[in-house]
Each structure stands twice: as C-alpha cells, then as structure tokens.
Amino acid sequence: MKENSIYDKKSIRTVMGKTADFDELAKDCVAFSNAEGGRIDIGIEDEEKLPPIGQRVPDGLPTTIINKITGKTHGVILSANVLAADNGSEYIELSIACNHNLVAMTTSGKVYIRIGDNSVPVGPEDFARLAADKGSLTWENVKTKYSWHDADPDKLQWFLKVIRKSGRVSNFVKQKEDKELLDYFYMTDEDTDAMTQLGVLFLGKQTQRGRIMNPPVIQVIKYDHYGEKVNKWLWDDYSKNPYEMIDELWQTIPEWTESKEIADGMFRRNIPAYSEKVVRELLANSLVHRPYTVRGDIFINIYPEYIEVVNPGRLPMGVTADNILHTSKKRNEHLCNVFYALYLMEREGSGYDMMYENLLENGKAVPQVEEGDDYVKVTVSRRVLSEETIKVMTRAAETQLLKQKQLICLGMIASAESLTGSELIKRLSLKDSDALRSWLRPLIDKGMVVSTEDLTNAKEYRVAPELLRNSQFKGKTTLKRIEPYRIKELILEDLKIYQTSPILDIQERIGKEITLRKIRIQLNELINEGKVRKVGSNRWLKFQYVDGE
Known part of the structure; x- marks a missing residue:
C-alpha cells in the first residue's frame, strides 16, 4: 500500500534503539488526528510491502509507543496492535482516530495536518481555520429536540424506500429496521428517538428544518452581457431537503436545457450548454462541502458565457485550488455518505475527475476553482473550445479501454494540440514526471499520443496522426505540431x-x-x-x- 493521506509506514528503528525518533512519530500522529485519522505500520521499510524476514516485535513495545506518544501530544487518540504479515514476520499497526472535537498538537505547542503523504505544519494564520473545521465536523451529529416520529411522513418514507433500493448500500444495511437504518446514516441519535441536525435536514418538516443551524439557502441569479440582473430564483423557505433542492433547481432553470448542434459525420450531435452530470455534481459539492457552522447562501451566477457556483466558507484544510483534482477531505462525512448512497454525487475524491472528463469530452475547458477569504468559487464555461476535440475523444472511447485519468490527459492534449511534459504536470496538478507516467504512458503505448525525443519534461506530446485521421479530424492546420x-x-x-x-x-x-x-x-x-x-x-x-x- 502506498503512503497517502490516511496511511504511512516506518522502520522498526523509529521506535527502537539509538535511532528511535518518537518526536517525528508524534508529529505524524498529530497530523493524522487533525485530518481524517489514519494508520501507521511500524516495521515496514519505505518502498517495501512486507516487514523484513524474521522480524519480531519485542514484548511491551506497543505499550511503550502508546505511552511515549501520549506523553508528547495533546488530543491524540490511538491504539497499537502486533500483526503477522504474509511472510510470517511481525509489525505494529498504529491506528490514529480523527479527533472531531479538539485540535491535536504536540506538547511543545506545534500543530500539523496530513496532506497527501506529508505531515504539514499549521501556521498561526490557519489555526483558527482548522478549529472552525473541527466545529463543522460535529454539526451533523448535534441532537435536536425533534423526534423522528414527528418527521415529515412523506420525506421519511421516501428516504427509507430509496435507501433500500440503492445499489450503493449493502444488503446487510438494507435489512435493518427503520430506526436502525436511520441510526446507521446518523439521521437519529442512537440512544433516543431524537433526530440529529442531519436527520432534520433530510427528514424534517419545513418549520423544523428552518430552526437548525444554518440550513442551506440557494440563490440563482441570471445576468445579461452588461452584467445586469435579468432573473432570479430563490430556494429559501426550507420546505425541501437537499435531494429535492437539487432536483427542482435542475428542472427549473431554462439555461440547463440549452445546447449547441455540431456535425458528427453524417449526423448532428447536441452538446449541452451545461451537462446535467456536471451541474448536479457542482450543486451536490456545494451542499456537502460547505461548513454548516458558517452563515451564508449558496449563489449560482449565470452569465452568457459561463456559470459561477459560489459557496460560503473556505476549502477544508489541506485542499487547495491547485490540488483539488487529487486531494479529498470530508468536511461533513455523514452527509457525504448519504449523498453517495442517494446517487447525488460521485464517491469521495472522484467528483472533479468526472467533471474534468465530461467537460473535455464535450470540447470545453476544465472547471476553474478560486478560493477567497470567505468563499469558494467554481467557474464552468459554456463555450465549446474545439469541436474537433470532441471527435478525438469520442473515437478514443469507442476504440480503446481507457481509464478516467487517461481520458482526461488525452482531452487536455487534444484541446491544446500540443503540450510539453512540464505543461501537463502543471495542468494536471501533479508532483513530477513520475506521477505523470500513469496518466500518459498508456496513451503512448496504445499509439494514441506521440512525443518528441527530448528529455521527459521538455518532451512535447500530441495526438497521434492516425487517431486524428480515424476521428475525421478537420481542424485548421497549425504550426503547433x-x-x-x-x-x-x-x-x-x-x-x-x-x-x-x-x-x-x-x-x-x-x-x-x-x-x-x-x-x-x-x-x-x-x-x-x-x-x-x-x-x-x-x-x-x-x-x-x-x-x-
């Protein structure tokens, strides 16, 4: 398993002998605790999958690790167990829980958070932001005064019905009694009949929903070419749950149904102004990832050439506009799980991949993300940049079995006509040429992309001439190639x-x-x-x- 945001591995020498470094281990435990929690396998070397042959864990070492880390940190909850690997050798599995209530830190007062495969220090300017994120994590579980027996009966029966029909929910969960099912999805308090704020958001009556902390409000505003408001739609009466809001918003706005017709061989093809998949994913992201401890409406601004989706609050700690394609962090974990079960969004971490793929397949620019002091804005263009790119992407999908990341990479090359390795790394927000390899190498091996003979980052990549011919490519002759x-x-x-x-x-x-x-x-x-x-x-x-x- 590769090291990532929830997994790390360390040599047994980290906790034994003269090379023991409990300060470094404490830093990583703090970082995991402030993120999503995680696991550290102690006794497995970097680049290795198994512990060294014959390795045994001394008696009492797990207890020593727990005592050392507990003495060097505040707010870290962890456990340690000795496990046997497939080769018969032993290692220690150190599990660190996500602390939803407190900001974990070392005894020296330093704070870290896990981003990717690194434990990154949190500066004073971001400490308040991290603390606010911790508060938002508990929003879903707050118990209200409303019993689930007093929920909106239609919404309650609808939820139980669609959950039991969902292909994303296991049969074991579907067979639970109604209250057990609600407990499983954190809609109700496990020990009482009270609904949580998450439960009221989905199952409550209008008056109940309006009384929870910062229930979502959506404003859609249409502007003309001069920047003047010409229309407005508002969802602010708390009568609908998130599922109903997304569905009604899609059905109501006329701009969603507009399209452009392009030639596709002997036939004509309609390219939607805004793909339903993309719009619904943007709406779901807005409702799921906003901090519900922050007051503010969700704005959808519709301009003649693009739309903006503006969310109150900032991105979760560790997620930036540059790494959003590869980094995921759940802010409202239980709400995410409900949205996924209801097919309102892709699984965590794959929503932006889907939007990139969909937009590139339709010859459009990828979404642009901007983070301000108290908002996150995502911009999606209406304009088709290249009709010829659509033909290339369609032909590629018809003739080759490609993964999503490879389709995204091909779309970027096709839309730009020619890109260097360093330009691809930048556009895909990758770390280096090694990270680019899995995106690009299969396209070269399948003969869909060709390159120059320069060094890796200076190489130029372009769509192979054969694929252009087979796609009936009729783009303008260009000197880029x-x-x-x-x-x-x-x-x-x-x-x-x-x-x-x-x-x-x-x-x-x-x-x-x-x-x-x-x-x-x-x-x-x-x-x-x-x-x-x-x-x-x-x-x-x-x-x-x-x-x-």
Whole structure:
C-alpha cells in the first residue's frame, strides 16, 4: 500500500534503539488526528510491502509507543496492535482516530495536518481555520429536540424506500429496521428517538428544518452581457431537503436545457450548454462541502458565457485550488455518505475527475476553482473550445479501454494540440514526471499520443496522426505540431532574407503558434553549427545569418 493521506509506514528503528525518533512519530500522529485519522505500520521499510524476514516485535513495545506518544501530544487518540504479515514476520499497526472535537498538537505547542503523504505544519494564520473545521465536523451529529416520529411522513418514507433500493448500500444495511437504518446514516441519535441536525435536514418538516443551524439557502441569479440582473430564483423557505433542492433547481432553470448542434459525420450531435452530470455534481459539492457552522447562501451566477457556483466558507484544510483534482477531505462525512448512497454525487475524491472528463469530452475547458477569504468559487464555461476535440475523444472511447485519468490527459492534449511534459504536470496538478507516467504512458503505448525525443519534461506530446485521421479530424492546420527540424529550416530561411533580427520578429514571421522556447532551442543549434551568430545582448540581442564565412 502506498503512503497517502490516511496511511504511512516506518522502520522498526523509529521506535527502537539509538535511532528511535518518537518526536517525528508524534508529529505524524498529530497530523493524522487533525485530518481524517489514519494508520501507521511500524516495521515496514519505505518502498517495501512486507516487514523484513524474521522480524519480531519485542514484548511491551506497543505499550511503550502508546505511552511515549501520549506523553508528547495533546488530543491524540490511538491504539497499537502486533500483526503477522504474509511472510510470517511481525509489525505494529498504529491506528490514529480523527479527533472531531479538539485540535491535536504536540506538547511543545506545534500543530500539523496530513496532506497527501506529508505531515504539514499549521501556521498561526490557519489555526483558527482548522478549529472552525473541527466545529463543522460535529454539526451533523448535534441532537435536536425533534423526534423522528414527528418527521415529515412523506420525506421519511421516501428516504427509507430509496435507501433500500440503492445499489450503493449493502444488503446487510438494507435489512435493518427503520430506526436502525436511520441510526446507521446518523439521521437519529442512537440512544433516543431524537433526530440529529442531519436527520432534520433530510427528514424534517419545513418549520423544523428552518430552526437548525444554518440550513442551506440557494440563490440563482441570471445576468445579461452588461452584467445586469435579468432573473432570479430563490430556494429559501426550507420546505425541501437537499435531494429535492437539487432536483427542482435542475428542472427549473431554462439555461440547463440549452445546447449547441455540431456535425458528427453524417449526423448532428447536441452538446449541452451545461451537462446535467456536471451541474448536479457542482450543486451536490456545494451542499456537502460547505461548513454548516458558517452563515451564508449558496449563489449560482449565470452569465452568457459561463456559470459561477459560489459557496460560503473556505476549502477544508489541506485542499487547495491547485490540488483539488487529487486531494479529498470530508468536511461533513455523514452527509457525504448519504449523498453517495442517494446517487447525488460521485464517491469521495472522484467528483472533479468526472467533471474534468465530461467537460473535455464535450470540447470545453476544465472547471476553474478560486478560493477567497470567505468563499469558494467554481467557474464552468459554456463555450465549446474545439469541436474537433470532441471527435478525438469520442473515437478514443469507442476504440480503446481507457481509464478516467487517461481520458482526461488525452482531452487536455487534444484541446491544446500540443503540450510539453512540464505543461501537463502543471495542468494536471501533479508532483513530477513520475506521477505523470500513469496518466500518459498508456496513451503512448496504445499509439494514441506521440512525443518528441527530448528529455521527459521538455518532451512535447500530441495526438497521434492516425487517431486524428480515424476521428475525421478537420481542424485548421497549425504550426503547433511542426517538427523541430522544420522550425530550424524556417528560421534559417527567414534570416537569409532579413539577415539580422530579434527573436520576437522571427516568431512573428515564421508563425506565432510556435513558442519562443522552441525557437530558442533551434537558434542555439544553428549557433552551434555556425550558421547563425548572436549580435548584441540582453534587450538588444539579435540573431544574424552567417553567409558561408
């Protein structure tokens, strides 16, 4: 198992002998406690899957670890057990619970949080934000004064019916009695008949829902080309639960039903202005991931060329606009589970993947995420950027079995026509070329993407000509896909005519689509070959043709 946001592994030397480092282990335990909780396998080396052959855990070591970590931290809840691996060797499984109520810290007052496979320090400026996130975690479980027997009978029966029909709920859960089923989904308090705030949100009557802490309100505002408001829809009477709000919002707004017709061979194809899957996922994310301890409405702003979904509060600690495609953190865990069971959203961590794939398949830009001081805004464009990209994506899906990440990667390359490795890493928010490999390598192996022969991050990747032909690609001829040796010939012919020129003038004449980086590479080669020389420097640098001297 790879190290990630909920798993780590360490050598047995971390807790034994002169190399023991309990301070480092305490830091990781604090980080897990402040995130989603997690597990640390002690006794398995980095890059290994099993403990060393013959390794045995000394008696009393798990108790020593618990005592040491407890003495070096505040707010950390953990347990340790000795397990036997498949090779017969022993290791320690250290389980750290997520502390929903307190911010965990070391005894020296340092706070950490788990982000990806790292334990990252939390600075003073983010401490209050982390504490607020802790408060939002308990919002769902707060017991109200309303009994589930006094819930809206229609909503109660609807919930029990759809849950028992859901393909995302196990048969064991479906067979529970009504109260047990409500307890399982944290709709009711386990020891009493009282509904939780989560239960009132889904099952309560209008007056009950209006009295819980910050029930959701959605405002949809339509603007014209001049930025003037031309229409408004409002869901603020607390009569509907989240499922009903999402469904009615989709059915009500006329912009959702608009589409653009494009040619698809002998047929015509409608591309929706806004995909139903994308809109519903955005709405579900807004309702699920907002902090319910923060007051504020959800705004959906509809402009002629795009929509904005603006949520009160910030992203959960550890999630940023740059890593949102790969990082997930549940803020309202039980609400997430209910939404998933009701098919209101994808499983945790895959919603943005789905939106990326859907938008790229429809020739559109990927969603843009912006985090402000007290809001999160997601922008989705209406415009089709490339009809030819749609053909490429359709052909690829019809002829090859590709994973979601590979379709996303292909869509980005097709829409940009040509991307370097470093550009792909940036657009996909990956750490390095190693992380890019699983996204890109299968596309190359299947002959769907071709590359230049440069180093990994400088390589250029483009859709293979055969796939373009099979897709009946009819895009404009572009210099973005021109081979390097042809760029060199263009530069040489240009300088033969103009003799001496700055690089921007050369680019202007041979083609603005060719990047300056590509032109510089070929100019340097021509200089090394003695066919071009530099004249001047810095701002006044020019390149001169060497006429057979």
